[in-house]
Amino acid sequence: MAVFEQVDFAEHEQVLFCHDASVGLHGIIAIHSTVLGPAAGGCRMYPYESSTEALKDVLRLSKGMSYKNALAGLPLGGGKSVIIADPNSDNKDELLKAFSRHVQGLAGKYWTAIDVGVGPKDADILAENCDYIFARASQYPEGFNPSLFTALGGFTGIRATAKHVWNRDHLSGLKVSVQGLGATGRELCRQLFEAGAELYVSDINKEATDYAVDNYGATQLPVDQIHAAEVDLFAPCAMGGIINDETISDIKAKAICGLANNQLVSEKHGVELKKRGITYVPDYVVNAGGMMGAGTRIFSKPTMEDSRNRVLGLYDTIIELLSLAEKEDRPTSEVADKMAKGLLMKTI
Numbered sequence: 182m183a184v185f186e187q188v189d190f191a192e193h194e195q196v197l198f199c200h201d202a203s204v205g206l207h208g209i210i211a212i213h214s215t216v217l218g219p220a221a222g223g224c225r226m227y228p229y230e231s232s233t234e235a236l237k238d239v240l241r242l243s244k245g246m247s248y249k250n251a252l253a254g255l256p257l258g259g260g261k262s263v264i265i266a267d268p269n270s271d272n273k274d275e276l277l278k279a280f281s282r283h284v285q286g287l288a289g290k291y292w293t294a295i296d297v298g299v300g301p302k303d304a305d306i307l308a309e310n311c312d313y314i315f316a317r318a319s320q321y322p323e324g325f326n327p328s329l330f331t332a333l334g335g336f337t338g339i340r341a342t343a344k345h346v347w348n349r350d351h352l353s354g355l356k357v358s359v360q361g362l363g364a365t366g367r368e369l370c371r372q373l374f375e376a377g378a379e380l381y382v383s384d385i386n387k388e389a390t391d392y393a394v395d396n397y398g399a400t401q402l403p404v405d406q407i408h409a410a411e412v413d414l415f416a417p418c419a420m421g422g423i424i425n426d427e428t429i430s431d432i433k434a435k436a437i438c439g440l441a442n443n444q445l446v447s448e449k450h451g452v453e454l455k456k457r458g459i460t461y462v463p464d465y466v467v468n469a470g471g472m473m474g475a476g477t478r479i480f481s482k483p484t485m486e487d488s489r490n491r492v493l494g495l496y497d498t499i500i501e502l503l504s505l506a507e508k509e510d511r512p513t514s515e516v517a518d519k520m521a522k523g524l525l526m527k528t529i
């Protein structure tokens with residue numbers, strides 16, 4: 182496995198491979214940037230087919246965290262970690278505990294939290310041996326999941342997109358397709374439903390789609406058709422890579438604003454979306470709600486109201502970004518990347 186040659190390695194400060202033979206831990210921590218503050222980003226547990234695949238994922242995700250935290254105005258750098266394992270493994274707790282010792286060894290240079298396969302209760306397990314864990318269940322009222330901050334950010338982003346694209350101040354009657362109805366997608370559907378949007382949904386988990394059909398009057402679409410739905414706006418909220426060479430020409434939505442990380446397979450797809458007249462809200466901008474709501478605990482003691490208000494600030498950030506891209510006649514993805522890179526430049 183070539184590490185330094187990976188496309189996304191280039192700007193990384195440090196990559197650590199974590200091993201603990203006693204529990205079979207194989208993990209990777211990628212620290213992309215600490216220019217703005219300690220690197221912060223969740224820990225994903227996923228049964229990657231190879232360590233190369235895991236490395237590729239963690240490098241892309243950690244770079245995205247630097248950009249996300251910078252544009253969200255947080256004094257935090259970017260990092261991410263992955264544990265190569267099935268999150269349903271019997272020894273999940275042991276893997277988390279072993280992994281957290283590696284995070285502790287970094288003495289605060291990297292803070293971690295929840296991601297796919299690692300929930301708020303798991304974050305409490307990570308915190309048993311580590312001082313650098315946020316988005317823990319025990320930090321919030323019973324039943325509150327910090328992913329709800331991310332969903333609120335998604336809803337706020339869709340409101341801003343509707344204002345920019347259609348000059349709409351309400352979402353009533355807006356047709357929205359949502360791919361993935363997990364911690365973020367389901368709550369996003371709830372908020373869209375309450376705002377009067379017409380929902381089209383898809384998930385590989387039947388229970389998840391049944392719930393949205395029964396409770397939010399959603400129309401279920403096949404998993405391989407959701408990106409091609411005849412809707413106004415597409416909200417990808419599952420895994421990354423949904424905007425690729427195969428799918429891009431099928432997309433009929435006029436706008437894309439969703440919470441999944443790494444939605445574009447490559448930069449050229451951001452350019453292509455613009456050519457096709459599709460307004461794309463860069464994923465790392467709109468999905469910053471979790472960091473804005475929960476990550477702020479790394480450097481302050483926000484109330485729930487403070488956290489909520491910070492997330493609602495995404496409305497102005499997204500309006501500003503979309504307006505700038507329109508004015509400069511450039512892809513939104515390029516404009517956001519340039520803004521983030523500017524913030525990450527070391528000041529001498």
Ligand code: NAD
Nearest residue numbers: 328331361362363364365384385418419440441442468471
């Ligand atoms: P989750 O694991 O709770 O939910 C993901 C859902 O997507 C699941 O219901 C799963 O069945 C479904 N899914 C998987 N593959 C699918 C496919 N091909 N088609 C349709 N559905 C599919 O995850 P989440 O926390 O909701 O996160 C979703 C995305 O948002 C991820 O990319 C994550 O990295 C990103 N994200 C999440 C947060 C957060 O706070 N949870 C923050 C930022 C970004």
